Amino acid sequence: MQQAYKYAILYYLVFSLLLLVSSISLFEIKIGFSYSEVLKYYLGNEESFMMAKTAVGLLKIILPHIFGFALFVMVILHFVMFTKTDKRRVMPYLIRASFLSAFIELFSPFFILNGFEFFGYLKLLSFVVFEILLLYLFWILYSSILTK
């Protein structure tokens, strides 16, 4: 039985990787990976005819992501719990770091809109940290599937 579930998890990992690739591409195309591009996207730019985002508009964009991030991270972390990862020393940090980076990634744009422009750096940093953490979790799962 256990072996059978490994197939499903392995395919889930492949889908997750594709999801990560598409999210990075979307970030690059819609926002951009520089501080000035992040500010331009949220605060608008007259030269590029870009409208500033509104709080409601922003909420509409992040609404499905609030649930999606939570569900996705929960499923991955729940699988990692079954691996040999140290549950007392490593897991608590992985759980907190994953959810915290996801939270900052989602909500930092609201601070940018309210004049705290340095949150542009946090938006970029949290996105990168979140993606790296996910890759690390994928790796833990993948190596666990291969070794057991």
Added chain:
Amino acid sequence: MRFTLIKDIRKDNSMSSILNALLLFTFIYLISDLFVSSTTIGFSNLEIQTTLYGNEEEFLEPITLSSFLEYIHTKIFFMMMTLLTLSAVYLRLMKATSLAIYMVNIVMLSALVTIITLSIIFFLHYSSLLNLYILFFILWHIFALYMTLHSLWKLNYATSL
């Protein structure tokens, strides 16, 4: 995934009801996905080409890069969540027989192929893969629908679990 730990699911009324509802919703989702996909991307070779590349004669614009990525991004998310849940339920109810494992492999691979071929068709303008995309799109839906119905039957009518 508590249902993977219960010995006889049918004797557990709560879990049985939860799984029945989940499978029913999955069935409705799969049928709806067929209709929604046919109106957004298209179902025939020509419709998909028009959506992805546009049509100069009919003054139809092609799908934008960001719209395409948003479409793929959403598709991947819902596919992975639906298929992971469905596979877990199916494997549990079928007691992970080799046939069930084959079914899971086929449905997962078919779904992956649709995502990959559609991306290749859009980014590399490789329209010869369109028929392959349509074939695997139909295939993963048929297999997922079969797994859903088979699980429902097993949960409600099979003599042993």
